[in-house]
Amino acid sequence: MQTAVIYAHPNPNSFNGAILNQVIKALEDGKHSYDVIDLYKDRFDPVLLFDEKKRRSDMKHDPETAEYRRIVKNADHLIFIYPLWWGGMPAIMKGFIDRVFAAGEAYTYQGKLPKGLLKARTASVYYTADAPSWYLRFWRRDADWVTVKDVMLKFCGVRRVRRLLFAGVKDSTEEKRTQWLDRVYRSIAPADRGISE
Template sequence: MSVLVIYAHPDPASFNHAIYEQVVRGLKDKGQAYDVIDLYKEGFDPVLVHNQEKKRSEMKNDPELASYRRLVKKADHLIFIYPIWWFGMPAILKGFIDRVFASGFAYTYKKNIPAGLLKGKSATVIYTLDSPGFYERLIRHSLEWQSVKGPIFHFCGIRPVRRFVFFGVRTSSEQKRKKWLEKIYQVSRN
């Protein structure tokens, strides 16, 4: 089994980075083969260009993105780590999905019905929010999760998809954060 970690946070002192470190530590301790795409560190360009020269239907062949597609294709399991900003993932990660998970690579249409091309892959999604859990569930109706699970992962054929979400990070105690990090380490190691 091969694992691909896709990490999207610009601050190496962030709690998201601590999560990333625990995931990598758990994978190493397990002896798991893995690759990492650190979008900010790599300076990934999230801007989708679509014009007369660059057709959206031909994006699957874009040589600039070939190495990313090879990593996604090679992986049996994808791990996404990111914060929730403005009800969704950071723009750099959304741009990564827009550009890399292109038609003909991640999905296709059969008689106008979408068909995922990344079947056989599973995913773990780990994200953080400053909002408390009750607010996210009752007021926002878990919009941040509903906008990725079906419309992105299931659409592309990725199943199962599990998530770990950490609410109220901004006001969380050091003890609580340590428990969260230990949980992520254990999950990554198993």
């Protein structure tokens, strides 16, 4: 099974960086094939530009995103790692989805209904927040999660999307962070069993 890991955090020493390292360790220990896309390290340009000459419908041919599109297109499973900022994913991650999940490759329309084209049928989203989980779920009504799961991934054909939300990171103890990282590791099963639920 081929896994694509899409990571967005500018500080490799952050807790998100620790999650990435744990994901990579679990993928390697489980004998998974994988690619890592580190958006900040790659200095990915998230700005989507189009006009009469360069149409949005032509994005599937954009040479600037060709390698990213290849990685996403070939993946059986997608993993996203990012912090929750201002109630959503970082702009660089949103820009990645805007530019890489292109019409004709990630999705199309049959009449007026969307049809997902991604090979990946499963995804895992590991994300962090300084706010407590009750605030995100009840006050914010999980708006960020609904957008990622239903509006973005299911729209592109990913049917099973699982999340691991690590909330209250700012006030968490070292012991709690260790427990969270153990949970990340356990969420990735050996390659012959796929990604765990």
